[in-house]
Each structure stands twice: as structure tokens, then as C-alpha cells.
Amino acid sequence: MKKTLILSTLATFGALIACNSGKNQETTQTEAPKENTDSLLMELAKATFGTLPEVAANPDNALTEDKVLLGRVLFFDTRLSKKGNISCNSCHSLDKFGVDNEPTSPGDDGVRGGRNSPTVFNAALQHMQFWDGRAKDVEEQAGGPILNPVEHNIPDSGFLIKKLSKVPMYKDLFAKAFPDDKTPITYANLTKAIGAFERTLITPSRVDKFIAGDLNALTPEEKTGFQVFMDAGCNTCHNGPAAGGMLLQKFGVYSDYWTQTKSSKVDDGRFEVTKDENDKYFFKVPTLRNVEKTFPYFHDGGITDLNEAVRIMGKVQLNKDLSNEQIASIVSFLKAFTADIPENLKHAPEGYLTN
């Protein structure tokens, strides 16, 4: 019901735009000024993506300055791995738009996991985490990789908590971040702090300026690209503030994805979690924010070229053979989601982790 409503609203907007941009010489109606078309496009973008919040708030994990700082230090700390060589930032580099630009990532022992590292920027805006949506939020997610043998490889949470409890800096940071707790250094608090930090990793882009009413924030080419994106139907899955992350969808609605991606291994996606046949090849719709920079693409990182990723999407998700021109147009719009990440966010906070 809700979905139908949204779709019909979008259809109405679409029709209005078609109307306004049509050059019908027969009618006496004067052509709508360009500004009208642009403001309709702006409304359409707003209806599709909404207004980007400053942080992804969680009522169960208040974002205090001290907690976010602790999370940020932990994010960069290699003490969180068994051999002391891996931090969250190794695979989710904040100076590389939250990814490592590798198809799959080597962990503590150099062994690679089976899936591509998704970006941590804007991840907290999603309704689920991981390619198969198996964690509900960033707090739950943060607990996973530390104990994963092909990631941080920490044998158990007690081991890590013991290790961190010996570090004077952490005694201080945890106590400040969790002032009401008698023993602030716990695994639950560690995941809360990392989650809190991730909730601040929101990246406003020119698309958001446009949505906020600056009609010149997008170039004419990018505006056309947005229209092509909508007309093709990309928005049915890539919507919400992260331009994704709201739903699980089958990868390969019209044909098997691996015939296009040439994946060496067929990943069953959500099926691995539920063992329900109906969930086979279902994956979380990924965010398209900063997608220009978060290559390679798809759950196995098998595709490096964004144009090619868009072509495959058209083919297997929408049964459309997009022309090179349409693909280039969509890509120009997607690039407008690339944000300027503040310099100070790209590195570990000054004065910590100096040893």
C-alpha cells in the first residue's frame, strides 16, 4: 500500500516534468520556465532520497562527543586484531571513501574473505548491515569483524577486553564515554562506541544541496542523468537517504547475475543466513553515495568500471539494454553523490595511537 502510494506520487511528478519539458507548439500554453522544471526535479529528488540528516541518530545509543571520540580511536587501532596489524580502517579507509578499493580484503592472517568491503560512510543510515543484511545496525555489526578469523581474528571478546583494560588511554576514554558504568570497558560498550562514531560518518553532497533548494547545485547534464535514473526505475531499489540500504532485493531479477558479472563463485546471498529458497541471490541494495569512489562493485567486487556496473543493473534488474548515452548520463548523476570528506576525518584523531 505504502509502496503504491509512493510510486503513484512519483508518477505524478514524472508526468508533470514530462509536461513542463514538452515543446508542444500547438497549444497556447507558454513553455514553463526552466526554473519550474528544475524545482519539480528537486521535489522528485526529495521524494526519492529525503533530506540527509546530519548524523544517523539511535535512541539507544546517544551520540556524546566522548563516545564518538572513543569510537574513532578504536576504529583506527590495530590492537583490535590478533597480530596487531589490522584495524577497521584497513578495509574501510576513511581517506578512500570508506573502502580499500580491493575486490575482497585480506585480514589479520592475509586470508581474504569472500565479499567486497562496503563503505562505512553513510552505512548507519541503512536499515540493515552486511551484503546479506544479517546485522540490524552498526552497533550489532561492529561486534562481528573483530572476532572473524579472516578479519581481525581476535579469539574471543574477553581476550580483547583484557588487552584494552591494560591500556591507560582506554581506561580514561571508556570512563568518559560511559560515565554511569562501574566497569566501562566491556565488549558491548566497545561496539556502542564504534557504532556511535559510524553514525557521524554522513557525507552531504551536491545532490543534497539540490534537494535543499539550490537548483544550480547540479549541472544540466547531472539533472538529465537524474531523470534517466528515475525513468529507468533505479529508484525503486536505490532510494532513501543513502540511495540504498533500505531493502534486500534479488540480484538478477531478470537473468542470473553471474552471466553478466562473470563471478567465479556464485554467492547465494541472504539464503546463507535463512536457508530459505526464496532468499536465494538476495542482497542488500547498496548505497550509491560516493559510488564513483567505492569501486570495485558488487558483493564480490568483480566489476571495476562504474559504467559497466550500471549497464549490468539495467540488464539484470530492469531487463533494459541501456544505451551508452543513457549509462553515461546516469553515471554523471551518480558522481554528484561524491562528497568532500573533511580532511580531519580521514585520519586517526591527533594525539592518540602514537605508539
Ligand code: HEC
Ligand atoms: C579484513 C577487512 C575488514 C575489516 C578489518 C573490517 N571490515 Fe567491515 N566489512 C568487511 C567486509 C568484507 C564486509 C562485508 C561482509 C559481508 O557483507 O558479508 C564488511 C562490512 C562492514 C559493514 C556493513 C556495511 C554495509 O553497508 O553493509 C560495516 C558498518 C563495517 N564493516 C564496519 C567495520 C568496523 C567498525 C570494523 C572494525 C571493528 C570493520 N568493519 C573491520 C571487511 C572488513
Ligand code: HEC
Ligand atoms: C530490483 C532492485 C534494483 C534495481 C531496480 C537497481 N538496483 Fe542497483 N543494486 C541492487 C542490488 C541488490 C545491488 C547489489 C548487488 C550485489 O552486488 O549483490 C545493486 C548494486 C548496484 C551498484 C553497485 C554498487 C556497489 O557499491 O557495489 C550500482 C552502481 C547500482 N546498483 C546502480 C543501479 C542503477 C544505476 C540502477 C538503474 C539502472 C539500478 N542500480 C537498479 C538492486 C537494484
